[in-house]
Amino acid sequence: MTILKNDMRYIRNSDDIVLIRQVVREWALMIQFSLVDQTKIVTASSELARNAVEYGGGGVLYLQIVSDGIRKGLKLIFEDKGPGIADIGLALKDGYTTGEGMGLGLGGARRLVNEFNIESSVGQGTKITIIRWK
Amino acid sequence: MTDKSKVRIFDIVNSTENEILENWLKLQISSTALRMDLLSERELRQQSAEFLSLFKEATSTGNWDINDSGWSRVLEFLDSISRSRAIRGFTPTETATFIFSLKQSLFTTLQKTSKNGTADLIQDLCDITLLIDSLGLFTTEVYLKSKEEIIVRQQTEMIELSTPVVQLWNGILALPLIGTLDSARTQVVMESLLSRIVETGSNIAIIDITGVPTVDTLVAQHLLKTVAAARLMGADCVISGIRPQIAQTIVHLGVDLSEVTTKATMADAFKHALNLTGAIVKKKQ
Amino acid sequence: MEKIPILKMGKYLLVTIQVDMHDRLAMSLQDDLTEKIVLYNARGVLIDISSLEIVDSFIGRMLSNIASMSRILDAETVVVGMRPAVAITMVELGLDMKGVKTALNVDMGMKMLDIFTGKNDEQEKLNDHSEE
Numbered sequence: 001m002t003i004l005k006n007d008m009r010y011i012r013n014s015d016d017i018v019l020i021r022q023v024v025r026e027w028a029l030m031i032q033f034s035l036v037d038q039t040k041i042v043t044a045s046s047e048l049a050r051n052a053v054e055y056g057g058g059g060v061l062y063l064q065i066v067s068d069g070i071r072k073g074l075k076l077i078f079e080d081k082g083p084g085i086a087d088i089g090l091a092l093k094d095g096y097t098t099g100e101g102m103g104l105g106l107g108g109a110r111r112l113v114n115e116f117n118i119e120s121s122v123g124q125g126t127k128i129t130i131i132r133w134k
Numbered sequence: 135m136t137d138k139s140k141v142r143i144f145d146i147v148n149s150t151e152n153e154i155l156e157n158w159l160k161l162q163i164s165s166t167a168l169r170m171d172l173l174s175e176r177e178l179r180q181q182s183a184e185f186l187s188l189f190k191e192a193t194s195t196g197n198w199d200i201n202d203s204g205w206s207r208v209l210e211f212l213d214s215i216s217r218s219r220a221i222r223g224f225t226p227t228e229t230a231t232f233i234f235s236l237k238q239s240l241f242t243t244l245q246k247t248s249k250n251g252t253a254d255l256i257q258d259l260c261d262i263t264l265l266i267d268s269l270g271l272f273t274t275e276v277y278l279k280s281k282e283e284i285i286v287r288q289q290t291e292m293i294e295l296s297t298p299v300v301q302l303w304n305g306i307l308a309l310p311l312i313g314t315l316d317s318a319r320t321q322v323v324m325e326s327l328l329s330r331i332v333e334t335g336s337n338i339a340i341i342d343i344t345g346v347p348t349v350d351t352l353v354a355q356h357l358l359k360t361v362a363a364a365r366l367m368g369a370d371c372v373i374s375g376i377r378p379q380i381a382q383t384i385v386h387l388g389v390d391l392s393e394v395t396t397k398a399t400m401a402d403a404f405k406h407a408l409n410l411t412g413a414i415v416k417k418k419q
Numbered sequence: 420m421e422k423i424p425i426l427k428m429g430k431y432l433l434v435t436i437q438v439d440m441h442d443r444l445a446m447s448l449q450d451d452l453t454e455k456i457v458l459y460n461a462r463g464v465l466i467d468i469s470s471l472e473i474v475d476s477f478i479g480r481m482l483s484n485i486a487s488m489s490r491i492l493d494a495e496t497v498v499v500g501m502r503p504a505v506a507i508t509m510v511e512l513g514l515d516m517k518g519v520k521t522a523l524n525v526d527m528g529m530k531m532l533d534i535f536t537g538k539n540d541e542q543e544k545l546n547d548h549s550e551e
Contacts, residue, residue: 014441014442014443015441015443017441017442018439018440018441021439021473022439025472035504036321036325036503036504036507036508038504039472039473039504039505039507039508040507040508040511042472042473043473043474043475043508043512046473046475046477047475047476047512050442050475050477094513104476104512104513104514105476107513108476108511108512108513108514109512111511111512111513112508112511112512324507325503325504325507328503328506328507329503331503331523332502332503332523335523335524335526335527336523337522337523337527359507359510359511362510362515363503363506363507363509363510364506365521366501366506366509366510366515366516366521367501367503367506367521367523368497368498368499368501368520368521368522368523368527368528369523
């Protein structure tokens, strides 16, 4: 996979979530995602950015436009240095939450993208990588 | 690849062009891969002669990298041959044989005319092989690419053809689905139905699946998602045209359609929809 | 701080969400709206989200909350104008917004509210007549 373009943004508080949505939309437009695909990746980023703020105490988003030779895609990496997730399987389950949300963030975001990877260790933080291909 | 061998090969091709061409044609015609039904001998002779003269011209430059500008005319010509063969229905082997049988013809001529001993002959054979192989690969790549283009074009044509959303009545839309539903197609269908719902302000949509041959779990899920999305927007969907065996599969698959209104025929669904809008159908007195 | 305007239209309230909603704005809308329902004795609330480009689980929850709160205050809520791409994404996300009524546009939403609140209105009319 080759990286054609990359950048990063901080996710510090809930106001940044709006900015994250805007920058992800811009990047999705750059590789001509359809309206539905744009909406899906922006919604997924909104969920993950909010998780980073609410549970991770803030974090960083790395944006990349990638190519696997045939198609282009938008790859987003959400990283935080928060408490981490003890049971990833449980966290991905719809309706499970340790906070006040609906517990749809992680599982929902996974359904909105083509590739979803989560690495987390307790006390270290969480890193979630998503890709949506064009 | 030595310059000496390049010159030698060019000389041979130059001086025995006719012999190579005749040999090559014979090989192509005798090969089972030639499709006389798709390509006449005259056309083949024309193509081969033209290619050989372009090939000769390119080898004369002394640069044997086919990405070099000296080879652009050869590649262009090969491109057009591969494309036309892909469209006419040749297989990849049949298409690549055009270029690979030239190798054999060149070998025969080289062997006959070689006077400089085995070492030189091996060098020449090596060079020719490398060159022809790279041209052969190029041919195959073009062939595949043009096949892919055909597939993509047909796909978009099919998707466009197969998703008519029609307005049956004020506030009632119908989507008669025909053919197999896959994810890509369903997404297009879904989007066009939902945007037509907004455009026309229709709050009832009939999805008719009479023309859908099979319903598997995935298709059923797609249908349910469409219904759910329409409901979120404020429109109701009715699914009609469920044939008996499809009803059976749906139950066997464990798909829950209990929250969706289903009707056996489009006519029933239409009557139901009219009823919802408050319209009544009655015979003239 | 910016606020989402709430318009009074007869016995209904109309909220048109026109900005990319950040979380604090969503929270303050809940407060404002419940206050206004009581203040105007509103019977229905129309929330027009036709400008919203996404509805994530947070905004979805806010809409559900508003519907439940206003129901307690005896007002019906109808969410109108959801874009197709938003609806498709919400289904994939798993947001079903149970308990929230939806309509395609403001007109249809208004008609819907008329039907829901219609019964009570008849009652009121009867009372009016008796007073005459």
